[in-house]
Amino acid sequence: MKDLFGRAILDYQTNNSPEDLITETTISEEDEMSVAYLFRSYKEMPKMEQKALQIAKGKILDVGCGAGSHSLYLQNDLNLEVTAIDISPNAIEACKLRGIIDARVQDVMTLEKETYDTILLLMNGAGMCGKLKNIPNFLIKLKSLLNPGGQILMDSSDIIYMFDDDEDGGKWIPSDNEYYGEVVFNIGYKGEKEKPFNWMYIDYNTLQNAAFANDLQAELILEGEHYDYLAKLSV
DSSP states (O other), X not given: OOOHHHHHHHHHHTTSOOOOEEEEETTEEXXXXXXXXXXXXXXXXXXXXXXXXXXOOSSEEEETOTTOHHHHIIIIISOOOEEEEESOHHHHHHHHHHTOSSEEEOOGGGOOSOOEEEEEETTTGGGGGOSXXXXXXXXXXXXXXXXXXXXXXXXXXXXXXXXXXXXXXXXXXXXXXXXXXXXXXXXXXXXXXXXXXXXXXXXXXXXXXXXXXXXXXXXXXXXXXXXXXXXXXXX
């Protein structure tokens, strides 16, 4: 991993001539993403993210924290204890420069011993497990990190709307997809290309079924205007 996403974040934080990220997936064309968006304040966040931060409680784990905007709000405005983790060393360096007290380069799947009252997976955090077949182990791991009465807050989208209608009135989905929410992401930054990686958008019903199969309760907290939602999982 070249850590281009993290490099863009660190460049923005240190004012090192940041540029837009170039993103492309197997179902979407090349697009520009402003790195500044990752540094948004609470007032600039979508309602779904605001709602998740409002109901976060206790000791919090922010998984895939990126530039750390959610963690900063929880730490500085709500005075909560937050651990921010990301697999990107550059992103974590930026988080530390922004003042996050506990920011670590860490894969959640290898996190052990510590437990939390709230686990945050925002900006489609569930997608990091890559493929639907990985969701059981992912949920089992997250559940093992929860304190009694704890909660997992995650948002995602049902991307079925991105597929064309077929002759029978259903949706035409490429046969090489095990699940229509699985995509391959490509990221470019300053003329370099990151190694393609798997990502997943999971519809709520599929998430609910996966949660139930792994002894977790799922609750739909908020639905957005464009097939997106915020869910809470708990034991």
